[in-house]
Amino acid sequence: MIKNGPHLRQAREALGWSPAELARALRLAGGPKQGEKRVREMEAGQRDISGPVSVAVESFLRGFAPHDFQRDEEVVQVG
Numbered sequence: 164m165i166k167n168g169p170h171l172r173q174a175r176e177a178l179g180w181s182p183a184e185l186a187r188a189l190r191l192a193g194g195p196k197q198g199e200k201r202v203r204e205m206e207a208g209q210r211d212i213s214g215p216v217s218v219a220v221e222s223f224l225r226g227f228a229p230h231d232f233q234r235d236e237e238v239v240q241v242g
Contacts, residue, residue, distance in 0.1 A: 165217040168208040174220050175202070181235055182206070188232050189219055 165171050175185050186198030193201070204210035
């Protein structure tokens with residue numbers, strides 16, 4: 164269960180994702196830089212981790228991937 168910043172960071176690292184990738188997968192509002200900032204704040208304990216974020220990250224760990232989600236290297240290759 165994702166309860167705090169270190170849990171979130173550990174889960175993100177287990178996925179092999181950057182903070183920007185996690186923000187995109189979570190579809191955080193505010194654009195790419197704002198989303199990445201929010202992930203970093205959650206990992207640092209400066210922002211609460213909501214229930215929906217916790218559930219989503221747990222589902223990512225079990226193999227779910229959001230529709231049209233691309234890793235950073237996939238975005239570079241395509242774009």
